[in-house]
Amino acid sequence: xAVISQxxxxxxxxxxxxxxxxxxxxxxxxxxxxxxxxxxxxxxxIATANQGSEATYESGFVIDKFxxxxxxxxxxxxxxxxxxxxxxxxxxxSVDERESTDTQYFGPGTRLTVL
Amino acid sequence: SQKIExxxxxxxxxEGKTATLTCNYTNYSPAYLQWYRQDPGRGPVFLLLIRENExxxxxxxxxxxxxxxxxxxxxHITASQPADSATYLCARATGGGNKLTFGTGxxxxxEL
Numbered sequence: 105x106a107v108i109s110q111x112x113x114x115x116x117x118x119x120x121x122x123x124x125x126x127x128x129x130x131x132x133x134x135x136x137x138x139x140x141x142x143x144x145x146x147x148x149x150i151a152t153a154n155q156g157s158e159a160t161y162e163s164g165f166v167i168d169k170f171x172x173x174x175x176x177x178x179x180x181x182x183x184x185x186x187x188x189x190x191x192x193x194x195x196x197x198s199v200d201e202r203e204s205t206d207t208q209y210f211g212p213g214t215r216l217t218v219l
Numbered sequence: 220s221q222k223i224e225x226x227x228x229x230x231x232x233x234e235g236k237t238a239t240l241t242c243n244y245t246n247y248s249p250a251y252l253q254w255y256r257q258d259p260g261r262g263p264v265f266l267l268l269i270r271e272n273e274x275x276x277x278x279x280x281x282x283x284x285x286x287x288x289x290x291x292x293x294x295h296i297t298a299s300q301p302a303d304s305a306t307y308l309c310a311r312a313t314g315g316g317n318k319l320t321f322g323t324g325x326x327x328x329x330e331l
Contacts (some may be wrong), residue, residue, distance in 0.1 A: 145323065146324055147321040149318060189269075192330065200317055206251060206253075206312075207268055208319065211262050213262050
């Protein structure tokens with residue numbers, strides 16, 4: 105199974121600033137996913153990131169607000185831009201399991217608080 | 220839209236009993252359903268996947284069923300232990316590829 109790390113684990117940010125979250129995987133993976141989990145809510149997919157192509161965003165999420173980079177097969181970043189208190193959430197990255205594309209492994213998450 | 224519904228009320232059971240969690244979905248049956256466990260402050264951990272053509276799947280003390288008529292999956296933990304206390308998430312395949320839609324999860328608390 106893939107081992108995924110995220111940085112930072114948590115942060116407190118001021119309104120109007122931006123935060124970049126890093127996701128590192130211990131093996132090469134084709135697809136990486138970014139989710140948001142708002143307080144008391146379930147996971148909502150923000151976008152899918154494939155290496156070498158533009159990220160694909162879900163309805164309600166746009167690249168200007170959540171730019172994503174995927175420079176290689178083991179790393180991705182998600183930036184939360186021009187933050188507001190409504191962006192306070194846990195942000196998680198996940199990858200597909202290698203032998204099967206049907207299961208996903210998740211990172212520990214980044215807890216973001218926007219004041 | 221394709222939705223996943225789980226009982227948002229917490230489930231409290233006694234140690235040793237069987238916990239049963241419910242996941243209902245709308246619209247067409249997904250190719251598979253997945254169950255994850257999430258502990259506070261951590262990312263979800265994959266537990267089981269059951270495909271549309273499977274009625275039941277087991278893994279140690281865990282059992283999952285898939286009823287396409289009722290549009291429902293049940294998740295059972297037998298001989299429950301306090302260490303089983305966590306939030307359990309159901310997820311369905313959405314669209315093509317590997318996108319998942321998650322339910323809100325059910326919090327399970329196993330008491331001594």
